[in-house]
Amino acid sequence: MLTALGFFMMLSIIGLILLRRISPMVAFTTIPVAICLLAGFSPPQIGEFIKNGLVTVAPTAALFLFAILYFGIMRDRGLFDPLVNFLIRRTGGKPLAVALVTVVITAVVHLDGVGAATFLLTIPALLPLYKRLNMSPTMLLLLVGTTAGVGNMVPWGGTTARAAATTGLDATELWLGLIPVQLVGFGCMLLIAAWLGLRAQRAIPVSLGAASSFDPDLAPPERREHALSPQGLRYWLNVALTGAILACLFTGIFPLYACFMVGLGLALPLNFPSLNEQTERIKAHAADALQMVMVMMAAGVLLGVLSGSKMSDGMALALIDILPGGSAQYLHLVIGAFGVPLGMIFSPDAYYFALLPVIRDVATAAGVPLEAVARAMLIGENTGFAISPVVPSVYLALALAGVELRKHIAYTFFWAWGVSLVMLVFAMAIGAIRF
Numbered sequence: 225m226l227t228a229l230g231f232f233m234m235l236s237i238i239g240l241i242l243l244r245r246i247s248p249m250v251a252f253t254t255i256p257v258a259i260c261l262l263a264g265f266s267p268p269q270i271g272e273f274i275k276n277g278l279v280t281v282a283p284t285a286a287l288f289l290f291a292i293l294y295f296g297i298m299r300d301r302g303l304f305d306p307l308v309n310f311l312i313r314r315t316g317g318k319p320l321a322v323a324l325v326t327v328v329i330t331a332v333v334h335l336d337g338v339g340a341a342t343f344l345l346t347i348p349a350l351l352p353l354y355k356r357l358n359m360s361p362t363m364l365l366l367l368v369g370t371t372a373g374v375g376n377m378v379p380w381g382g383t384t385a386r387a388a389a390t391t392g393l394d395a396t397e398l399w400l401g402l403i404p405v406q407l408v409g410f411g412c413m414l415l416i417a418a419w420l421g422l423r424a425q426r427a428i429p430v431s432l433g434a435a436s437s438f439d440p441d442l443a444p445p446e447r448r449e450h451a452l453s454p455q456g457l458r459y460w461l462n463v464a465l466t467g468a469i470l471a472c473l474f475t476g477i478f479p480l481y482a483c484f485m486v487g488l489g490l491a492l493p494l495n496f497p498s499l500n501e502q503t504e505r506i507k508a509h510a511a512d513a514l515q516m517v518m519v520m521m522a523a524g525v526l527l528g529v530l531s532g533s534k535m536s537d538g539m540a541l542a543l544i545d546i547l548p549g550g551s552a553q554y555l556h557l558v559i560g561a562f563g564v565p566l567g568m569i570f571s572p573d574a575y576y577f578a579l580l581p582v583i584r585d586v587a588t589a590a591g592v593p594l595e596a597v598a599r600a601m602l603i604g605e606n607t608g609f610a611i612s613p614v615v616p617s618v619y620l621a622l623a624l625a626g627v628e629l630r631k632h633i634a635y636t637f638f639w640a641w642g643v644s645l646v647m648l649v650f651a652m653a654i655g656a657i658r659f
Contacts, residue, residue: 226263227542230535233259234569237526238613241630248613248629252522256529265533277528278521283481284616285520287340289513290484292623294469295348296509297491303462304349319359323367323421326350327413330371335378339609339617340480342372345470347624359424361625362635367417369610369621369632370640374409374647376606377402383606386576387598391584398598401656405603408650412643458495465490513623520619527571527614536574541582553590553659556600559583560648560657563604564611564641568633571614575605596657603651607644611636 237255240246260270298304315321329350334342346368354364377384379395388395469487472478478486492502530536559566559579570579580601587597609615611633622629651657 226533226535227538229259229263230530230533230539231542231569233529233535234539238568241613241633249519249522252519252526256526260529260533263533269532270529273528273532274525275528276532277524277526279524280527281520281524281616283479284340284620285517285524287481287484288520288620288623289517290481290488291344291620292513293506293509294484294488294491295344295624296513297488297495297505298462298466299348299352300505300508301459301462301495303459303466304352317357318421319357319424320418320421322350322353322357322359323363323417323424324414326364326367327371327410327417330368331375331410331413334372334375338381338480339372339376339615340620343368343617343621343624347621351625357424358427360635361627362631363420363424365610365621365625365627365632366420366636366639367413369618369636370416370607370643371410371413373607373609373640374406374413374643376609377406377602383572383576383602383609386572387580387602390576390580391594391598393595393598398595398602401595402599402602402651404654405599405647405651405656409607409643409647412646416639416643461494462491465494515623520616523614523616523619530571530574530614536570536579539569553587553592555590556583556587556592556597557648557652557657557659560600560604561645563601563606564608564637564644567605567608567612568614570605571612572605572609574614575601593658596659599651600648600657603647603657604644607647608637608640611640 233255237251240251241248257270257274260273265273315325326346330342330346333345347364350364350368351361353359354361377399379385379388379399384395384398387393388398391398465487469483472483492505496502496505566579567575580598583601584594584597588594610618610621612618613629613633618629618632622632648657652659
């Protein structure tokens, strides 16, 4: 019964969000509690589930709050305007070039394997450019999120570390066999970027004039009341402060959320010495920050219930039971092929620590190499991580881009799933995954 309730809960949440019948915050806080009560858990037990879930998301929620406020202050001061102007000049105002540049930048930035850091580095810098060229922010999320998913299989990334811990394999060994697969994935993303970029470019005559005659100077920089001149000392102090924060992100010498807590504490008096001005700027950006923190904390309720009630474990076992007899040697391929939709139901911890052990035992008993099982499951889940409602950093990306979860999933889902299937087939063709 608990397993059935778990599937019902997740499918209800995803369906209601996609159909826009209920907001994510309401869905994450009410439905899991109702399901737990229906399953017979007592209020104290449910409270403990929620407490544990909130503990896991608290650092990320703090990151959301302070990062959004920090980048809001930096946008007010025009920190990214020179970069946007430079990119527009270099791309000639061509959406095709902008889309391709987005993939390349994301692939490089995501070498650290941290999704939140990648979103923080790429989306605030590229979003003004997309808006200036009337390109959809959902396209930006598709290109950044799915490209990051392709690159997320590096051995120092969280998912590969989880898979290595569960299988007992070396993380580097797992990754080396996936390098050619990642290159194919990046190639797919460039093709998708080219297709979407050309489609956006054809729409330019409606808004900005013919693409062939588009002049970046005809789309002047946004006028900001508080923008600083790039020639001023304070502007370059902001650049130095942001550079120091990004260095901390890459090196990992300081927690992500602490970087932006301290950064915001320095940025406010640096840019707005008056207490009234500081309060005004915080209020100006607090609505967006608070909204996403509320969603993030609500997601902690869902994650806590899934983990504490053991629904995730039961759902994993149920998936195995419905498979036909004699399919054990193909089990990892089936799970890998459905990795993107499964990743929308299982959190990364549940996927690798609850589902993977079951798949591992069944598949290896049928003679499947252990590394093949881990690689198949890594390809599917990673590619679609940026559309999963149970991945905390997704809400950071949504907040930074100003896009609804429903629209993001609807726009990105099939592109991400298609890329994962291409990568899986290629991995089988080169022998990185066997059965």
